[in-house]
Amino acid sequence: MNQSIKALRGEELLAAMDEKLADYAVKNKDYTPSSRIMEEELIKDDTRTPFQHDRDRIIHSRAFRRLKGKTQVFQANLGDHYRTRLSHTLEVAQMSRSIARVFRLNEDLTEAIALGHDLGHPPFGHAAERKLNHILRGKDKKEICPYDIGGFRHNVNSLKVVDFFERYHGNFPGLNLTNWTREGILKHTSLIDKDYKERVFDTTLDISTLHPEVDTPCFLEGQVVALCDEIAQVTHDLEDAFRAKMMSVNSSKLLDIDIYRQAYEIAQTEKLKNDIDEYNLRVRLIRNLIRLLINDAVSATEENIKIFNPGRPVNEPIRARLVVLKQTASQxxxxxxxxxxxMYDSYEVARMDIKGDLCVEKLFEAYYKEPARMPDYVFRKYNDALEVFSKKIQEKPKVTLCRENLHKKIEDIKKEKHLNEIFLHTIAEHIAGMTDQFAFNEYRQLFLP
Known part of the structure; x- marks a missing residue:
C-alpha cells in the first residue's frame, strides 16, 4: 500500500526530529531567537533545523575550505595521503555522529560542532599554536609583547572565527551560530593553557552565555565531539606514523599497550584468513583500534548517563564530564x-615544526613593525574587535584603523595598552587564518630577494 508523501517543514519538522531524541539530548524546540548572538526568528516552513543551519554556515565558510591546506602533523607537500586539518575534521565528525546516534543525541548539533571545532587552528600544526601562545604570553618577542595578554589557543580562536571573522550577514560580523554550537567549539579542548597552567582569555570575546565557569561542554553532544577529537588524533596520527615508516605495526613499544595489542591480534587473524597485504593490515589495525576505543567510550558513557540522568531537570546544564573513556583511558x-x-619529536617532524615556528615568528614581527604589510581586511578585523570591546566597557571606539590613516594612528594604538592588546591579537589571528603555503609565500615575499 502506498503511503501518502508529506514533506516536513517548520515546527512539524522540529517536532518530528525531537521525537526521536533522548530526554537528555539538546532539542530543536529549545531554540529561541535569543539562542544566537544576534536574534534570529525561525523561518516559517523551513526545511532545516537551527543546528542544520549552523552546520551549513560552517561548511560554506572560507575558514572551512582553508582547512585542506593546514598541517595535521606532516605538511601536505610530503605526500598526498597524510592527514590535513580538513580530513581530521571530517573524521571527527564521522565518529561523533556514530556515538550521537547510539545515545539518540542531536546529530545535527554534534556534526556542526565537529565541523567547526578546528576552524581557528593555525598552519604548521601545534608548532605555530605554541609560538603564538608564547608571544601573547609575553615570553617570546618581548620587544613586541612584553606582558601576558591572554595567550593563544586554537579553540578560542575557532570561536572568534565564527563570531567575527566570517561574514554571513551584511550588517554584522560572524556566522551567528547558536550558543550550543559556539560552546561546543570553544570547549572541545581545555581552556587551560598547558604551558603556563593558566586559563586562556580574550577581552573581545563574550562567552557569558557559554557557561564560562565550566571547562567542559555542558551538554552531551559537545562532550562527544571533545572525546572523538582525541580518539581521531591518536589513532590517525599513529596511522600516519606507519605510513612515514617512523614505526612499524609490530613495534614492541606499541605491543606492550593492551588496547593496541588487541587491535593488532585481530588484524593479524584477518590477515591470515583473507591473505591481505601490509597496507590492508595497517588499515584494519587502525579500524579495530578505533572500534575498541569507541566501544569503551559508549560503555563508560552509558554507565554515567544511568547514574546522572534520573530526576535531572530538563535543560539543566551538565557540569560533569560524562562522555569518557574508562578501561582504555590510561592506555x-x-x-x-x-x-x-x-613521531612528534622525530627529526622529520621537528625540523618542519622549527621551520613553521620561524615563519610565524618572523611574520608576526614584520606585521607589527610595518602594519601596512597586512591586507585591508585585517584592519576591519581590528575595528570589529575594538567595537565589541568598547561596548563592553561602555565607551566609544578609539582609533579605528584603515590604510589611509595607518601611519598617523598606529603609534597611538601601540601606546595604549588595551588597543595594543587588540592589535596584537588581530595579528595572531591573521596568521592563524593562513594555510601552510600562504604563510610560506608571505615569508618569501617579505624576506627573500
Whole structure:
C-alpha cells in the first residue's frame, strides 16, 4: 500500500526530529531567537533545523575550505595521503555522529560542532599554536609583547572565527551560530593553557552565555565531539606514523599497550584468513583500534548517563564530564607517549615544526613593525574587535584603523595598552587564518630577494 508523501517543514519538522531524541539530548524546540548572538526568528516552513543551519554556515565558510591546506602533523607537500586539518575534521565528525546516534543525541548539533571545532587552528600544526601562545604570553618577542595578554589557543580562536571573522550577514560580523554550537567549539579542548597552567582569555570575546565557569561542554553532544577529537588524533596520527615508516605495526613499544595489542591480534587473524597485504593490515589495525576505543567510550558513557540522568531537570546544564573513556583511558595516554617519543619529536617532524615556528615568528614581527604589510581586511578585523570591546566597557571606539590613516594612528594604538592588546591579537589571528603555503609565500615575499 502506498503511503501518502508529506514533506516536513517548520515546527512539524522540529517536532518530528525531537521525537526521536533522548530526554537528555539538546532539542530543536529549545531554540529561541535569543539562542544566537544576534536574534534570529525561525523561518516559517523551513526545511532545516537551527543546528542544520549552523552546520551549513560552517561548511560554506572560507575558514572551512582553508582547512585542506593546514598541517595535521606532516605538511601536505610530503605526500598526498597524510592527514590535513580538513580530513581530521571530517573524521571527527564521522565518529561523533556514530556515538550521537547510539545515545539518540542531536546529530545535527554534534556534526556542526565537529565541523567547526578546528576552524581557528593555525598552519604548521601545534608548532605555530605554541609560538603564538608564547608571544601573547609575553615570553617570546618581548620587544613586541612584553606582558601576558591572554595567550593563544586554537579553540578560542575557532570561536572568534565564527563570531567575527566570517561574514554571513551584511550588517554584522560572524556566522551567528547558536550558543550550543559556539560552546561546543570553544570547549572541545581545555581552556587551560598547558604551558603556563593558566586559563586562556580574550577581552573581545563574550562567552557569558557559554557557561564560562565550566571547562567542559555542558551538554552531551559537545562532550562527544571533545572525546572523538582525541580518539581521531591518536589513532590517525599513529596511522600516519606507519605510513612515514617512523614505526612499524609490530613495534614492541606499541605491543606492550593492551588496547593496541588487541587491535593488532585481530588484524593479524584477518590477515591470515583473507591473505591481505601490509597496507590492508595497517588499515584494519587502525579500524579495530578505533572500534575498541569507541566501544569503551559508549560503555563508560552509558554507565554515567544511568547514574546522572534520573530526576535531572530538563535543560539543566551538565557540569560533569560524562562522555569518557574508562578501561582504555590510561592506555591512550601510553599511546600518546609513544607518539611523542617516536613521531612528534622525530627529526622529520621537528625540523618542519622549527621551520613553521620561524615563519610565524618572523611574520608576526614584520606585521607589527610595518602594519601596512597586512591586507585591508585585517584592519576591519581590528575595528570589529575594538567595537565589541568598547561596548563592553561602555565607551566609544578609539582609533579605528584603515590604510589611509595607518601611519598617523598606529603609534597611538601601540601606546595604549588595551588597543595594543587588540592589535596584537588581530595579528595572531591573521596568521592563524593562513594555510601552510600562504604563510610560506608571505615569508618569501617579505624576506627573500
Amino acid at each position: 591512550v595516554e601510553k599511546l600518546k607517549k609513544v607518539l611523542d617519543e617516536t
